[in-house]
Amino acid sequence: MVRVSIQSSFKTADHPRRVTLIGSTGSIGTQGLDVIKNAPEQFSVAALSGGYNLNLLAEQAVAFRPDMVGAAVESKDELATAIAQAAQDKGVSGYSPELLVGSQAATKIAGYAESDVVLNGITGAIGLEPTIAALKAGHLLALANKESLIIGGQVVKQIAAPGQISPVDSEHSALAQALRSGTPEEVSKLIVTASGGPFFGYSYEQLREVTPAQALAHPTWDMGRMVTTNSATMVNKALEVIEAHLLFDVPLERIEPLVHRQSVVHSMVEFIDGSVIAQASPPDMRLAIALGINWPHRVAGAASPCDFSTASSWTFEPLDESVFTAVKLAKQAAAASGTHMTVYNAVNEIAVDAFHEGKIRFTDIVETIEQVLEDYTPVNAELSVELVLETDRWARAYAISLLKEKA
Template sequence: MQPVQETSETASSPVAAPRRLAVLGATGSIGTQTLDIVRLFPDRLSVQVLTARRNAARLLQQALEFRPACVVIDDPEGYRQLREALAGTGIEVLQGEEGLCACVQRPDVDVVVAALVGFAGLRPVLAALEAGKQVALANKETLVAGGALVHEALRRHGGTLIPVDSEHSAIFQCLVGENPASVETLILTASGGPFRTRPLETFDHITPDEALCHPNWSMGAKVTVDSATMMNKGLEVIEAHWLFELPAERIQVLVHPQSIIHSMVTFVDGSTKAQLGVPDMRLPIQYALSYPERWEAPHERIDWVQLGRLDFEAPDPARFPCLPLAYEALRRGGTAPAVLNAANEQAVQLFLQEQIRFTDIARLVEAALEHLSEPDEVPSYEHLQEADRRARRYVQELAGVAAH
């Protein structure tokens, strides 16, 4: 997937009707920040669909503020509550995965913001692309587990994928106007998380509260733990492979503690482009919604004098063993990335529940990757779904936790 070249005509064209959004995962971190952007641009953006997994109270508040045509919730009790609370408002209430897939294909939806967490985001994204929608993708796991299926859906149905992750948005922006053949290397930057300088011998004693204290970003719990293990960067390597069609050996990771440079692209002539900005997810979210335009906004600017310096270092594989595991999963292909993703999701959940140690996350993921990966050039959705189930069950059993 390469960005469409922006022209002076598209860059200066006036905004017509508002872009109509379906926000999947509206009550989470990316979802709520997306709605912040809608509030900034009420004449350019409107909300047609809001969804949540189980936070019915917040979803109700959002529905009453934005008055979408439809809301979707996974939780059965939340579904009952919303139907009662929204009776007479004209807002349709749907439930579960089928509701998600139906809402993203609505004819009154132009852009689907895919901010669901985990493997659950894959099927709705495929449904949106099959309907030819533009998808603003904030769900790493969609491309990690189902990159080949997403690539095929884009080819067959003509949908559009715009990355929301700050790192991939940065690469996307660096490539505007460039010939894809001129790209030599993609460089994904990583903050290093809260444990970049913590003594390795103390890692067994890391608590969930410590892992959730990210030095630069405000994110959901699962993503924040992934940042601490650097699995998030490993998932982003796999995602970048599918977004920009480059092999793993041409995708590098560089630790950059300030999180000001969000990623870089080195070209065949030796020059490098970087995209810089304060660590604020509203910037890449807005760009995904405004592309190919840039809309004036009051977001914080970099204070160059106060910043003073930018630091870089190579990631330490002993400190961040999840990163090489992701490269290995990409090398293996088939169901390996789906196994990696599911095993990690399950292990992170167990860690947050204080049932395993921080260092067990990588150990359990490595075991699942070694025992469950299967070669398959383009796994079906059902095959990926089964690989996901098996990996979760395997991690639970290996951790000594009864499977649900």
């Protein structure tokens, strides 16, 4: 059964959809607010949750007037002061939202009862608890935080109602759109496209000498440090393959990565009769975000379409899995147990930070993931959120100990 349903029971017809943004100061969050600003008749902001960029968060709060604002900082006074200053700068008076701070602020805000849709744009495993809170509250979850689905796996899927998760990653949004062309039984293969990152065509020896600055020079997308680095190692594509498997219930052996340097075709679905349906648009995350928060309906003018009045070429090439081993490793991990991908993701997050701190080589990132997976023995216990979080903590601690030796 395809979990991303074409029909949705989460439509609100009597008022604009009230959207809560988790990670509002990040790349997805800021673009999400841009979508909302340009379609005020369709959306309003119910709540915002940001990290440590209080000035930007305060500016967003004053601009959109949500009922609730949260931040990862520990001081509520610090957040209140930032909002008061932003309000004064804009000549706004009388705005006083409910404030939440600390490590659980995002989770509490994700469960805010007055929301219709939660856009989870956090990067990393810290997005798991907000994802679960949004699902338990009955909200439509527009999911950009792929890690929460990947590490939560069947736990998240058991909580989610059919059609409750709408994908925001451009690849999965493309797949969801293309899947409308047939029934689940007619799907032959999912083809997940990849830009190839900045190191397409490199040998493994060349990858060993890559610097952090080079890893952040993505040819197409403007993303944060973690996602951009993951795109360079192909870990991001590995995570997307697993996410596609979990979202659409298609076996891993029928999901393939394909390098498409132009990043215009965002993914494709092959059907049993030989038809291949592709979704194409210039690289702009606002299209996927708009569709995600308004699923299953489109938002007029969300992004610009392809210009077919000028000549252009699209190329497709296989991923060299002898050099970029992340996808193959992820498929093996996902097939091994319900918590192997928790380990995979946790180690990657630790290793990426170590790489940017100059402690390890670029190739050590995936090599460390592989080593920890080899040393991991899953606990013989029922899969639960607590087990996932415990596994995540173990993997991070073990990875840190291994990386000290590599450093």
